Amino acid sequence: MDLNLPFRIAMAGVALVGLTSGALAATKTVTMHAISTTGVGNEIGTITFQDTRYGLFAEPKLTGLQPPGSHGFHVHENGNCSPGTGPNGQPAAGLAAGGHYDPNGTKKHRGPGVKDSHLGDMPVLIVDPNGTATLPVLAAQLKVKDLAGRAIMIHVGGDNYDDTPAALGGGGGRIACGVIE
Numbered sequence: 433m434d435l436n437l438p439f440r441i442a443m444a445g446v447a448l449v450g451l452t453s454g455a456l457a458a459t460k461t462v463t464m465h466a467i468s469t470t471g472v473g474n475e476i477g478t479i480t481f482q483d484t485r486y487g488l489f490a491e492p493k494l495t496g497l498q499p500p501g502s503h504g505f506h507v508h509e510n511g512n513c514s515p516g517t518g519p520n521g522q523p524a525a526g527l528a529a530g531g532h533y534d535p536n537g538t539k540k541h542r543g544p545g546v547k548d549s550h551l552g553d554m555p556v557l558i559v560d561p562n563g564t565a566t567l568p569v570l571a572a573q574l575k576v577k578d579l580a581g582r583a584i585m586i587h588v589g590g591d592n593y594d595d596t597p598a599a600l601g602g603g604g605g606r607i608a609c610g611v612i613e
């Protein structure tokens with residue numbers, strides 16, 4: 433009898449359990465909603481986050497976004513997509529989510545993977561001409577474990593990964609949001 437065989441079978445089982453539990457722990461799917469000054473609206477799809485050897489991989493499956501083109505896309509600090517009071521004293525969509533997730537206190541918006549920048553800065557999300565977003569993005573500096581209790585936010589405008597000429601990449605208002613559990 434081959435004494436190595438039971439050992440090899442046992443080790444294969446350990447490897448399989450390890451891979452399976454690892455994959456489960458390192459994936460998270462978030463339901464996204466349209467947001468407005470009056471509250472959290474319709475579901476517009478999901479974003480699935482996954483840890484990879486290159487960083488956090490985000491796969492959107494979203495519809496109903498406007499306008500086509502690039503949109504600022506960030507992890508914001510609070511897991512709350514409700515409106516808040518804007519700097520002009522008027523209600524503004526998604527303000528309860530707070531600012532860009534910045535646990536290192538950089539107070540700088542320099543884009544994904546840049547050392548001295550908000551940890552929550554993600555690559556722009558691309559919306560196609562019919563309002564759909566399916567192109568994945570990769571944020572090298574983030575892991576799924578960084579996301580719990582935060583929000584993922586989509587802005588109406590793009591993101592130049594700088595605080596000039598406009599603060600926070602210039603994306604302006606918030607149009608869609610998901611609470612990350």
Ligand SMILES: [Cu+2]
Binds near residue numbers: 508
């Ligand atoms: Cu943002």
